[in-house]
């Protein structure tokens with residue numbers, strides 16, 4: 001089943017064009033990597049798909065519903081429930097512990113405190129950082145922070161996870177470790193993932209790679225092709 005569709009997306013920032021007509025289908029449970037040179041429109045595409053930005057023209061369709069025309073409050077609710085969003089710097093709340101950070105999206109969605117904490121501990125454990133439950137982000141390494149942020153993005157068990165360079169701030173080995181965990185858990189949950197990356201090695205974890213150039217899709221390929229092009233894994 002198709003989970004998410006972009007139909008002829010066009011977006012400019014004032015005089016600066018970013019997307020020139022992107023059409024794309026993402027299947028349920030599919031992991032798609034969006035790659036391409038700096039400035040080619042990757043983040044803009046992700047933000048349009050996630051309902052953060054409204055395209056100037058074209059449509060974003062999620063499970064047969066056109067969402068780009070929804071009011072901001074409805075799109076924001078969608079991002080708190082059915083969608084998960086993860087950025088390069090995990091954006092954990094500095095004053096909260098890891099468990100409180102991970103529980104936060106559930107509390108915002110109305111889950112009770114005890115159930116939210118239990119789920120947070122489960123997800124921290126899945127990312128191998130259960131022992132950090134009561135630690136604040138300032139006392140964690142970058143990799144530990146990003147594991148917590150990834151746990152937070154998945155704790156609501158979103159249908160679609162949007163990740164913008166989620167391992168871009170980490171060293172190669174740590175980045176790959178976090179990403180393999182993310183991909184494994186996403187596959188277990190049948191979560192659809194749209195992942196932006198600069199690195200062919202990272203794109204190799206995806207089912208499909210979509211390469212943008214100057215705001216259009218240059219070509220698409222299998223993740224495996226990217227791995228071969230980028231050298232041995």
Ligand SMILES: Nc1ncnc2c1ncn2[C@@H]1O[C@H](COP(=O)(O)OP(=O)(O)OP(=O)(O)O)[C@@H](O)[C@H]1O
Nearest residue numbers: 013016017018036037038039040041042043044045
């Ligand atoms: N808020 C903004 N205001 C003005 N121009 C912007 C803004 N955001 C992006 N752009 C421009 O839109 C184009 C696409 O940017 P976008 O960030 O989507 O590309 P990207 O492929 O994600 O780049 P990078 O890999 O460097 O993050 C670029 O020319 C960029 O300079």
